[in-house]
Amino acid sequence: MVKSQAQRLDLIFHALSDSTRRAILYDVSKKDKTVSEIAKPYKISLAAVSKHLTVLEKAKLIERKKQGSFQIVSLNAESLKSAEEWILYYQQFWGPRLDALKDFLEKRQK
Amino acid sequence: MVKSQAQRLDLIFHALSDSTRRAILYDVSKKDKTVSEIAKPYKISLAAVSKHLTVLEKAKLIERKKQGSFQIVSLNAESLKSAEEWILYYQQFWGPRLDALKDFLEKRQK
DNA sequence: AGATCATTTAACCAAATGGTTGACTCTTTT
DNA sequence: AAAAGAGTCAACCATTTGGTTAAATGATCT
Numbered sequence: 553m554v555k556s557q558a559q560r561l562d563l564i565f566h567a568l569s570d571s572t573r574r575a576i577l578y579d580v581s582k583k584d585k586t587v588s589e590i591a592k593p594y595k596i597s598l599a600a601v602s603k604h605l606t607v608l609e610k611a612k613l614i615e616r617k618k619q620g621s622f623q624i625v626s627l628n629a630e631s632l633k634s635a636e637e638w639i640l641y642y643q644q645f646w647g648p649r650l651d652a653l654k655d656f657l658e659k660r661q662k
Numbered sequence: 663m664v665k666s667q668a669q670r671l672d673l674i675f676h677a678l679s680d681s682t683r684r685a686i687l688y689d690v691s692k693k694d695k696t697v698s699e700i701a702k703p704y705k706i707s708l709a710a711v712s713k714h715l716t717v718l719e720k721a722k723l724i725e726r727k728k729q730g731s732f733q734i735v736s737l738n739a740e741s742l743k744s745a746e747e748w749i750l751y752y753q754q755f756w757g758p759r760l761d762a763l764k765d766f767l768e769k770r771q772k
Numbered sequence: 773a774g775a776t777c778a779t780t781t782a783a784c785c786a787a788a789t790g791g792t793t794g795a796c797t798c799t800t801t802t
Numbered sequence: 803a804a805a806a807g808a809g810t811c812a813a814c815c816a817t818t819t820g821g822t823t824a825a826a827t828g829a830t831c832t
Contacts, residue, residue: 558681558684559681561678561679561681561684562679562680562681564679565675565676565678565679566675566676566679566789568671568675568679569671569672569675569676569678569679570672570789570790571668571669571671571672572790574668574671574748577752578751581751581752581755586808586809587808587809587810588807588808588809596790596791596792597791597792597793598808598809598810599791599792599793599809599810599811600790600791600792602809602810602811603789603790603791603810604790606810607789620798620799620800620808621798621799621800621807621808621809622799622807622808622809623808623809627752627755629752629755629756630756632749632752632755632756633756635749636746636749636750636752636753638678638684639742639745639746639749640746641688641691642687642691642737642739642742642746643746645691645737645739645742646739646740646742646743680819680820682820696778696779697778697779697780698777698778698779706820706821706822707821707822707823708778708779708780709779709780709781709821709822709823710820710821710822712779712780712781713780713819713820713821714820716780717819730778730829730830731777731778731779731828731829731830732777732778732779732829733778733779773832774831774832775830775831775832776829776830776831776832777828777829777830777831778827778828778829778830779826779827779828779829780825780826780827780828781824781825781826781827782823782824782825782826783822783823783824783825784821784822784823784824785820785821785822786819786820786821786822787818787819787820787821788817788818788819788820789816789817789818789819790815790816790817790818791814791815791816791817792813792814792815793812793813793814794811794812794813795810795811795812795813796809796810796811796812797808797809797810797811798807798808798809798810799806799807799808799809800805800806800807800808801804801805801806801807802803802804802805802806
């Protein structure tokens with residue numbers, strides 16, 4: 553089933569609302585890791601970590617590639633970009649505005 | 663009790679993980695509103711809206727000012743800024759980088 | 773004072789969450 | 803073929819969530 557943008561944001565923000573999951577995201581942003589490697593620093597069970605990974609995967613914040621008997625977990629920044637874009641609208645309420653910066657960047661790339 | 667930054671981010675991202683609450687945020691970003699005004703467009707009960715406001719308030723995403731028998735609800739962008747700052751680290755993974763833009767802005771402000 | 777409006781609180785409910793342990797499925801090693 | 807390693811799935815549990823309706827609170831109007 554196709555998900556609406558709202559539903560996708562629900563999944564993304566929900567995934568980010570747990571500090572263990574945010575920590576896992578940070579871990580895999582540094583280096584691709586297997587599930588066991590990810591689990592090592594945490595006191596919770598491997599099964600619990602596996603559940604967290606499922607939440608992150610449904611939000612498309614990570615990707616898993618099977619590689620023999622283990623898996624490689626890597627960051628998928630796409631969804632974070634979506635979250636950032638949602639928040640972007642509200643930047644006008646805390647300024648400084650980055651609009652000028654974007655124009656600048658866009659022009660520079662030509 | 664004092665909350666850690668992690669706990670604060672938990673509250674913020676959790677608050678953002680519900681599309682009704684995101685819609686409410688957008689509503690009050692346009693214009694300060696009373697609770698009843700906020701509730702009007704939604705099919706859920708006033709009590710349910712009141713609960714959503716409590717969640718948003720605990721995340722410091724809104725502020726409520728008592729004004730006689732009603733309340734004025736307004737956006738508090740501070741927490742959104744925190745969320746944005748958390749995400750900012752991950753911008754390096756989707757580029758274009760905004761670093762250059764920041765330098766540009768900073769220099770321009772001198 | 774009594775009625776009414778704005779909002780919260782209380783009690784309740786079904787579903788989801790984050791954790792556990794133990795069994796199960798693959799894959800690799802011995 | 804059997805054992806060990808990597809990870810998931812199932813069943814369970816306590817807590818939280820998002821909703822309801824009804825009662826309670828507090829301010830304003832008549």
